[in-house]
Amino acid sequence: MSALTDDEQELVSPATGRPLTKRGEATRRRLLEAAEAVFAELGYHEASIVKITERAGVALGTFYLYFDSKQTIFEALVIDLNSRVRHSMTEAMTGATSRIEAERRGFEGFFRFTAEHPALYRVVREAEFVSPQAMRLHYERIVEGYVAGLSAAQADGDVDAALDPEITAWALMGMGELIGMRFLLWERDAAGTAPTEIDPAVIDSMMLFIRNALAARTTHEEDTQG
Incomplete structure (x- = not known):
């Protein structure tokens, strides 16, 4: 059984070919x-x-x-971690009334998961060499949902219509990953203990940047910046 199957598919034993009990x-x-x-x-x-x-x-x-094999369980772990971190982000975003609020909640969900599962970073980084296909799938699955959310927000006039949703999604995902590494993983390494959450002030500063980047612009603003 390939580990790189959709995480919603029925789990089957590679030894028996039958669904797992x-x-x-x-x-x-x-x-x-x-x-x-x-x-x-x-x-x-x-x-x-x-x-x-x-x-x-x-x-x-x-x-x-x-x-x-060892590689098969490694690939399955990449997909499993991906499924769980996406669930954490989606669950956190439930009930948000604007895209900016959804962004904050989504990042909070991501950082909570990262604090609880710091292995996410090491496993995904090693996947670049062990299974590039699994690493790429991890990021593409996150971006897929991200693009859908940003596109819907643009249609609602909640996000700048001039932004390319895919490029924006990759940029925001990269920001979240690096901030999590700096303010969660490196803080844990420096203190010798794992922080349970990221400093809210870090998220505040991050969201100020995101709000300015995503905010829908009026015709006047577009004319003065053009």
Whole structure:
């Protein structure tokens, strides 16, 4: 079973070719959680299937009921982390009454997930070398939803219509990733403990920049800036 399948598809055992039972899904989840910890701690090349199964508390042979290889579970982990971070962002944005509010809530959801799952950064960065296809899929899935939201906001007159939604989505995603790295991961490394959230003042400053970048402009503003 390829790990690079849509995360909404039915999970199937590569060994039996049959859909996983509820118990099987729970075991697969334990393996993914163990892989997240092992890959984050050791990196891809030092990690091993034995270490993952030991961490998960399952027999070595059980691993192959769910994944074909170390690379397969690594790719599955990239997709799993992607699915969960997107869910965190979408859930946080629920109820927002403007695109600017949605942006803030979405970033807050992203930063909360990053604080709880710092492995996201190391796993995705290693994917550049281990599985470039998985890394690209991770970013493209985030951008896909982002573009849809920005386009809808432009149609509602809530975002500058002159902006290219795709380029804007990539720019905003890059901003969030680097700010999370600087003000979450590096702060954790400096303090020796993991912060549970990003400093609200950082988000305030970030949102001032985003508000100025996205705000719909009047005809007068466009004329004076042209």
